[in-house]
Amino acid sequence: MYKDETISSGQMTCLFLSFMLGSAIVNIPHPLVEAANNGAWLSIVIANGFAMLLLICILYLYRKNPNFTLIDYSQKIFGKWITLCLFIPILLVLFLDLSYIVIDIGGFFTNTMMRETPVYIFHVLILLVAALTVRAGMEVMARMFVLLLCYVLLFSIVVLVLVLPYYEVGNLLPIFPEGMKPVLHGAYRVFGFPYSELVLFSFLLPFVRKEKDNSLKKYMFSALLIHGLLLILSILCTIMALGPIAGTFKFSVFQLARLINIREIVTRIESFIGIALIVGSFMKTTIMLFILKEALSKVLKLEDKRIIIFPVTFISLLLTLTMFKTEIEFSEAVFVAFPLVMAVFVVLPLFIITLIAGFKGKKVEIKDDSC
Template sequence: MDKQETVDSWQMATLFLAFMTGSAIVNIPAPLTAAAGNGAWLSLIIANGAGMLLLACILYLRRRYPGMTMIDYSRKVLGNGMTVLLAFPFVLTVILMFSYIVLDIGGFFASSLLIQTPSYAVHSLIILTAALTARAGIEAMARMFILLLYSMYFFIFLVLMLVQPYFHPEYLLPAFPQGMKPVIHGAYIAFGFPYAELILFAMVLPFVRKSDDNRLGKYMFSALLVNGLSLILVVICSIMVKGPLASELKFSVFQLARLITVQDVIERVESIVGISLIVGSYMKATITLFVVNLALSQLLKLQDNRILMFPLALVSLLLTLVMFDYEAEFTEKVTAVWPLITAVAFVFPILLITLVTVIKGKGGNGP
């Protein structure tokens, strides 16, 4: 990795919050309420708690192996052969994840803003922009994403405030009409997207300045807590506005913005909100591309860790054009299959490395 590129703990927490919230805040309410109904907020609490445990794992490994990425300390703990075996599905899954994010942005454009625009044009523009930003480096990303993240949150909370006249708190009851089984199903969906994906930051944390290490854990956990509260708030507001129909409210914040009318003066604000939501997904896509480029470069032991940026972007563009024929197929993969994929490709490797590190440490053979 490029040793000259560093960010402080606050900037890393900002990147983390942008990554965790970017596409989730617009996409998670519909499938979650479809699975868990009025108990979707509890599903998010459970999934966020599981995310806290995963975050604790990658912060623990960072303390044990300072300055190392997941690929580096996997080689140290498990050996090169096992690292290649675990990193291969990790890299493939991150490439797939990047393609999914771009597909989602394209779907949002096609259904809401640029209905007549071919999907490949939108996909190409998003991928090129993300590739150029990721190639600029993590310092440039951190500086730019702070402003974009604040703007996204401002418009989202503005929508939730202005749509308040449409709230019906009685729609939140009964909380668990079918017991806890749907809630657990919802937690499974929310864990796969977005909380299992935080493992990608095991590749990014070494970019934090050593002088700023002591505050990193506090900021990262705070960012994850803010993410959880934001998603819970959006889910609850969606339910209070649409009730049982909230599960059919795709791109929920955008759809809620369409309801806003203030004295026939302030209306049609959904376009501004839509741009903010696209910015959120763009930030997540950029960080994802940055991670997969770094992981593959370290796995192949390349001297130039940016040489693969545009080839990976091109592969992802081709994937977005051929992966799915129907939107329903894409939705099924994300809600039903993706949590299982992330559990195998992201969660299992980090838990294995953590377990072996703890055992070696207790045995007196730690690093």
Template sequence: MNRQETISSWQLATLFLAFMTGSAIINIPAPLTGMAKNGAWVSLLLANGIGMLLLGCILYLHRRYPDMTFMDFSRKVLGKWLSVVIGVPFLIYLMLMTTWIVIDIGGFFKSTMLKETPSYMIHSLILLTASLTVRSGIEVMARMFTLLLYSMFFFGIWVVLLASPNYRVEYLLPVFPDGIKPVLHGLYYTFGFPYAEVVIFASLLPFVRKEKNDRLTAYMFAALIISGIALSTAVVCSILAMGPLAGELKYSLFQIARLISVGDIVERIESVIGMSLIAGSYMKATIALYVLNLGLSQLLKLKDDRLLVFPLALISFLHSLIMFKNEAEFAEKVTDVWPLLNAVLSVFPILLITLITFIKSIFAKKSPN
């Protein structure tokens, strides 16, 4: 995890796409459809617009402070002590993100493919793999996640196409059966997961190597748009295939895969898509753990920035065992509490820093010096 490591703009955009799509594509369709009904895709489009605004903020800060992470430029803009007041809750937020992703992976396995396997076995294996990946560095992550991302999209596209005989277009209407309020509720949910989480990439932008034809901005916005299209497609296809049940059945793409039957040749392919979706969640957990370790190492000014990887993974593992009493409590926190935590602990600080930086730049231009 050496700051001398560099990746290309394209590789960072790949990491960004993996992070934004990873666990969201499996978790968003069912609860979002339950909230917003047929207008779920509208909620996603609106949330994608908010994500673009936040992405624009972190790219602006990157141009102003090209070699600084979130912890670095918050210290420069806000001062030492105020940056600690903002930075420590931000690190707690990253710890919660890592833990909740792992809990979600365990819940998926327990509900679908490994019903008799204890959750702690799944949690420990995911965190151990994520820790080893983080210690390998961001260059290794970028190369490996490119392959995993392509495979995830490949199998996801095939599931969507093969399930097309089960689609019924009439399920998409009416778009707003209960008015605009459910769509706004869905917007609140998708704002917190995953679009407000864009902010953590402010800590990864400094790793992009300087290139003559820098297309970082274009690649990052393209990745966000592709993520929005992928999530919207998953939501629309779940409605087309399951109709009113789309908001009731968890893990929509997995459920759609169960419907596929092409003669006697292509059947029971849900395990393949299931493993692809788990790979997406693993990539997101790894990126969250990487940024958490990086931020804490910078806050404590450690010389060895790999020192805390395994301790942080162990803390996350222990939290995953005791944080929630049951699956219903976890689902409630994700849908109701997580968007609020995102707004307070990540979105508000980045907007504040962006505003102060912008005001300072205006006064600097007006200054005669």
């Protein structure tokens, strides 16, 4: 498979961390603490461990043939028609996931910063900018997201540090007030968003420039570990600062930023963390749209992949405006149904393809006529 664009292992790792972190550092503490209480950090440990297994499968397939996506492996193993049956649900999941990201950022705007503005304004703007970025190409995304990721990490960590006077370590106890069941419930939630989504990232690995030192594996495992540590840190800080009510505040890190008041000089900095959330959601929206473009063009065998960017963007916009009537419906879809959908339609096919590819024990080779 020939790619016009290639990026380094470090740039791909930056995209990977941007994709996994996205808006998670701001969004995850609320639903996770709501489900697992003080044991929410252990839910991250469990889910992150399972994500390591998924990453092992993805990198194993990549090592066998760096030019293959999951669709290529499926075509080689199962044939054209079974592959089509497997990947039509995955394409639907990609559309849903992209729409969920945009709905979330629209909800953030209408709930916190710009309550009177119609939500479709935010949906149109973020999808339009994401579509233009995808059209610019992988290399542009890789260079730009390095700076944007630094912004998200910087201001998220600055907020957690400045809230230090409000931390009460005693709020972390007891660790398991209701046993392990809530912890497993929390792991189920965080498995759906964001950890199971890393399977979709496998569509981007063929863009990595072939390097002799094979550093991609080391970088991506390090990025996944850093991601888990950052989520654990944000959860612990949220619990220590807000105590028993930590699970009632949506966008918890944004709420923490509102507490900051240093001699009435450093105050009202929640706008910075709000921008960090917007930037993180934009990066994830862009990467998800790029993955959807790659997967759909692979299934349709398109020569010019860019022609489907704006039609796909328009369909996603319609989904964001019509799928849910209330925030409760949206929360149930994301944290109850979506993890199960990802497990059945995305994670299970990955395991099956990895097992069969492993049993064959040799490098799979296929002529790709679509590139």
